[in-house]
Amino acid sequence: MEKIILLLRTKTGHDFSLYKKNTLYRRIERRMGLHQLDKITHYASYLRSNPQEIDLLFKELLIGVTSFFRDPAMWEQLKGEVIPALIASRAENTTLRAWITACSTGEEAYSLAMVFREALEELTPSRHLKLQIFASDIDKDAIDKARIGVFPPNIATDVSEERLHRFFIREECGYRVSQEIREMVIFAPQNLVTDPPFTKLDLLTCRNLLIYLEPGLQKKLLSLFHYSLNPDGILVLGISETVGQSSQFFVPLAGKMRLYRRADTAMGTNLTVFSPTVTRPQQSGDGYPALPQPLPHVPNLSALTDELLLRHYTPAAVLTTPQGDIVYLSAKTGKYLEPTVGKANLNIFAMAREGLAGPLHEAFARAVREKVTVTLKDLRIQTNGSALSVDVVVQPLSTPAAMQGMMLIVFREIGEASAKKAKAPSKTKRNAMDEARLAELTRELQQSREQVQITYEEMQTSQEELKAAYEELQSTNEELQSTNEELTTSKEEMQSMNEELQTINQELTSKVDELTHIGDDMENLLNSTDIATLFLDHQLRVRRFTPKMTKIIKLIPGDAGRPITDQVNELDYPDFAHDVQQVLRSLVSSERQISTRDGRWFLVRILPYRTRDNRIDGAVITFVDISVSKKLETAMTEALSVLQTRFNDQSSELDAAKELENVLRKAQALLEKRFEGQKVELRQAHADLRMKGGTR
Incomplete structure (x- = not known):
């Protein structure tokens, strides 16, 4: 765990060492599950070798569960009581200041702005004040989203229709916060532990953050909040959070909501634990940031003088709780109080000397019961062999607020007499x-x-028993509070996971719809092509087929998952299974013309089935009906045979004609020689005849 926290601090600059370890482990365990790692040491090694996982883990640890007007009862109390009281206590035309810590994506900051506007407008007579809201978060991505002010349509479940109409602008992708509300909020990335706080605040909300932190860091942050708030400023915590050990800083308001008013306490707020990040810290020898050196102490003469006066010239006094448990002892109380024998007991009644315990108990009970100051005159207290005469004043305190409900016992010494004289x-x-x-x-x-x-001893015993019972109840209450915080933390984490699952479910639903459309498109495409298609897996088992396929191979829907070799078919294709396996081995497609027993012919193509990630996941076989083309091919073959026969016959006749032509040519040549002279005579006779014909 420490190694992972160190890696986070080195990579992101944020220290998670003061976060509750159970919360950290649950979030880390979730990331381990995603990567199928069973040991945290393995996950630490994975983080070291995969820096991008550190950023993902950082986002995982920032549980950004938020919504508009979360815990409606709290917002109603703010609108109906708290904000009107703050407005009434401020002058006209002033600006109230509020700080929303751990604002995530801004829903809570915008909710406060809307509630303030509504509360201001409902006041009679009307007032003119403004509210400046500072909203901060450690997650810069969430801050960027909050600044945009655009939220999905499902915010309508948390925001009333009236507020949607008044404070939002409807857009295609959801709702945008109006300019009037957005101008009231300033968003800034901030680390509460290391960055300087906003100050002079009238309202500060830190809801459902303290439950993730260790008690030490909780106390430091509450001290910081006390410093940041104005006198009578309001602190708002989550419904499962309390101020715990910092009750001296805050006074709870009426109601079940965790609203507190800043108390004016004499105890200073220690802010030295918060180191600003304005300057780069110096490095120590081991590579870690060096601790800041404390400022030199300057003596305060006024404080030293007050201390001397209190020590030497004021009466002895004791500050106790209403149960008599001592909170503070001044000087010179040893004359009236002494330590008890045995187990240490800081109860004033157990430590009171002889002569003081009984009267003091009675006066103390009356002062607590009636809320009045009770004075005991001339009490004689036995001290080391002598008797002191003392006036004792028991005063219940109502101011200042930090001491409200406590009891102040003052001893005023009158005189001293010897024990013998007194007796x-x-x-x-x-x-x-x-x-x-x-x-x-x-x-x-x-x-x-x-x-x-x-009677006194019995009462003392009863008081001890009651005190023990009270301590047990207080311990039980703290355990229950811790359990409640853990349950709330688990609830927050479950809600965060639920929102993530809803988002994933929506994405999966969208993917399923998309796949359904793709499946419908593919089925319609295959049906429209009128091509018989068969899909097989690696083991040649039927995956799916088109309706046309049933006329070639006897398939029914129930045959899905069965080997194709077990199916009856009409193909004259004994090597069908062998060819499919050969294609799966060589990844080279195959094409054959196959006939059926009833005289049909098909062009069979076998191709590897490739997934989107180029993985072979079976085979695709298409059967294209070529019966018509095959018949035409046969007819053409027969016609060509007839033509070839005729051509061969005509070739024989042509050869005989050529032989006759050769004979005739030879006869012609002989005749030409034989009748050469007669030819000249005939030409002369022919010429004469033409001349005679011309004279006519």
Whole structure:
């Protein structure tokens, strides 16, 4: 765990060492589950080798669960009581200041701005004041989103229709916060532990953050909030959070909501634990930031003088709780109080000396019961062999607010007499009393003293038992509070996971719809192409098929998952399964023309089935019906055969004609030689005939 926290601090600059370890481990365990790691040491090694995972873990630890007007009862109390009281206590035309810590994506800051506007407008007579809201968060991405002020449509479940209409602008992607409200809020990234705080605040909210932090850091932050708030400023915590050990800084308001008013306490607010990040810290020898050196102490003469006066010239005094437990002891109280024997007990009644315990108990009870100052005159207290005469004042405190309900006991010494003188009555008086009566009264007095002592011891025992019971109840209450904080933390984490799951579910629903559309498109495409298609897996089991496929292979919907070799088919294709396996091995497609027993012909193409990530996940076989083309091919073959026969016959006749032509040519040549002379005569006769014909 420490190594992971160190890696986070080195990479992000944020220290998670003061976060509750159970919360850290649950978030880390979730990231481990995503990466299937079973040991935190393995996850630490994974972080070291994968820096991007550190950023993802950082986002995981920032549980940004928020919504508009979360815990409606708290917002109603703010609107109806707190904000009107703050406005009434401020002058006209002034500006109230508020700080929203851990604002996440800004819903709470905008909610406060809306509530302030509504409360201001409902006041009669009207007032003119402004509210400046500072909203901060450690997550810069959330701050950027908050500045934009655009939220999804589902905020309508948390924001009333009236507020949506008044403070938002409807857009296509959701709702945008109006300019009037956005101008009231200033968003800034901030680390509460290291960055300087906003100050002079009238209202500060820190809801559902303290439950994730260790008690030490809780106390430091509450001290910081006390410093940041104006007198009578209001602190708002989550419904499962309290101020705890810092109750001296804050007074709870009426109601069940965790609203507190800043108390004026004499105890200064220690802010030295918060180091500003304006300057770069110096490095120590081991590479870690060096601790800031404390400022030199300058003596305060006024404080030293007051201390001397209190020590030497003021009466002894004791400050206690209403139960008598001592909170503060001044100087010179040793004359009246002494430590108890045995187990340490800082209760004033247990430490009171002889002569003080009984009267003080009675006066103390009356002062607590009636809320009045009670004075005991001339009490004689036995101190180291002598008797002191003392006036004791028991005063219940109502101011200042930090001491409200406490009791102040002041001892004013009157004088001192020796024990012997105090005990010995004068000789004149003794002689005047009857000896028998004196002895009787002495016995009665002794009995009364014994009875009082018994009663006092019983009361003291009862008080011890009540105190023990009170401490047990207080311890139980703290345990219950811790359990409640853990349950609230778990609830916050579950809500965060639920929101993430809702987002993932919406994405998955969208993907399912998309896949459904793609499936419908593919099915319609396959049906419209009129091509029989068969999908097989690696084991040649049927995955899916088109309706046309059933006319080739006897398939029914129930055959999905069964081997294709077990199905009856009409194909004259004994090597079908072998060819499919060969394609899966070689990843080279195959194409064959296959006939069926009823005379049909198909062009069978076998291709590897490739996924989107280029992984082979079976085979796709298409059967294109080529029966018509095959018949045409047969007819053409027969026609070509007939033509070839005729061509061969005509070739024989042509050869005979050529032989006859050769004979005739030879006969012509012989005749030409034989009739050469006659040819000349005939030409002359022909010429004569033409001449005769011309003269006519």
